[in-house]
Amino acid sequence: MKHTQEKRHFYEAIREADLCTIHELQQRSSRYMALRTGTFLTMVFAFAAGYDGHPAGTVLGLLLLIFFLLLVRQHNRLRQQQQLLACHLDATSSYIDRFTGKWKDFNDNGASFHRADRPQETDLHIFGPASLYQYLSCARTQRGRQRLARSLATSPPAPAKILARQQAVAELIDHPRFCLNLMARAAMLAKGHDTTSLLAEIEKEPPSGSHSIVRYRTAWILPVLTLISLLLASFDVVSWSLPGLLTGLQFLLTMLFHRHNQEVLAPLADLTHELHHYEALFRELEQADFASTTLSGLQQRLRTGGASQSLRRLARLADCVSLDHNLFFFVLANTLLLWDCHMAVQLSRWRDDAASNLREWIDIWSEMETLLSLATIGHTRTTWVFPQLAAGSPSLRARSLSALLLPEEKAVPNDARLAAGTHIITGSNMSGKTTYMRTLASAAVLAYAGAPVCAAEFTLSPLHIFTSIQVNDDLSQGISTFYAELLRIKQMVEFSRQEQPMLICIDEIFKGTNSADRIIGAQEAIRHLTRAWCITLVTTHDFELCDLNSPNEIPVTNCHFEEYYEDDKIRFDYKLKPGRCQTTNAQYLLRMAGIITDEHATGN
Incomplete structure (x- = not known):
């Protein structure tokens, strides 16, 4: 994996430079x-000398x-x-961690986005520990995390949306x-930063009368008059009672409008640093030199609204x-x-000028977080390709897919070359x-998310994905493993009646019941799911299913994985082969575990 090492060395070199x-x-x-400490102490002694004459x-x-103030400013920078x-x-x-x-x-494995009514998310490890989401996610904000989670869907979006994302991710x-710089700036935000309340x-x-002409003029006129009166009073032009009266009036107005002002200023509570970080992110995006139509379009929407400005x-208003x-x-x-x-x-006034655009700007950044996440595959894998979208009858073709x-x-x-029909997959354990x-x-x-896949070639048509792989019982509902699987397959059958294209993956069909009922039930289920709009994959140890005949001229084919033995040890090449499996390894594994002896295995 020479190219993999080159990619890893690229990020390791950057890390060393950063260190x-x-x-x-x-x-x-x-x-x-x-220098600050020395300057401050010297300043104290200098003022003490001035005090002494x-x-x-x-x-x-x-x-x-x-x-000293200049030093503080530079030190803060x-x-x-x-x-x-x-x-x-x-x-x-984080990129290097994906190699190791x-x-x-x-920390963020997306487990909170898992829904019990979407078992595909568990079966395909989309969310949770060691999941697709955990590998991909570069999202820092809550909206970015949510958008990435929505993109990992098991139903196909519009092809135009897929192609637009592919273009941007590429x-x-x-x-x-550039991606690292964006991620670094985004990491200045708190993890899971949520702008919902701000939006x-x-x-x-806003509260009525929050920027009436009277209040606007008062906010400027009274302070100007107060400062002028203070200046005149200092030169004994007017009595000190005048600035005293004006400052008292301003403090009274402050108390009078305090509650109203707090309601108006509520959106800026505790958001000073976050707004500066968003400004920096938007500035990076506005100044970038994008070539793709998708990213250029996002950039133009930011520029048109003057997002960074x-x-x-x-942000400056929040500072104040x-x-x-x-x-x-x-x-x-206030006085x-x-x-x-x-x-x-x-x-x-800012709300009048820009508030209507803020949600769009935040959504653009959440889309960028999704795109950055999807791009990690290309950054960390050697073999990858953007899928091609096929039209017409269901199909899925892949070369060197991992x-x-x-x-x-x-x-x-x-490899895979799948069309409408059922594919019975047999093979030894593991x-x-x-x-x-x-x-x-x-x-x-x-x-469907618009990401590359780990393959040399990959083409598929839009397919709704249904799975029955990791099926568990539910004691609280009184549901056994067999019945839980039965409910999943019932859902597949019911959806298939809509005649929408489907990719169906069933692992060890009806493994939760006895062999006689399992074979009969599996045969009937497969007949229901062998349709012209379905690509159905079924793994099984029941060789009886390999002899199924097509119920409606839709092909039922067999393929298998097999093991071999070397130095008295079981080996696997993990390569798919045509036809049904001719070997089993259960007794060998039982013997390895010490559960059966050679004499007992021979006797059987």
């Missing part, structure tokens, strides 16, 4: 801290104060660089560094509102400037029957 840069920034940060000390102290670089390192490490298998330890695969607050009708305005958390600032700013009234007016959830160097690729079905169906799920 070196982080070390350099830490050293710079230490120097800034030492040395004017040069006061001048020096002021210069040092300015220098350096810390932001350190934080962003740490996020970049985490994003790079540590992706199974990712371009992202060609620019791994609800922004989009709901509008978010910058909102957050200053109110300091009681001293609240009293001083002199009617601060809250002015902020409420500014937010109301499972995404298995390490690439260990996954054994297989020979690969179930994995083969899961791989086919999972690849279809990825294809």
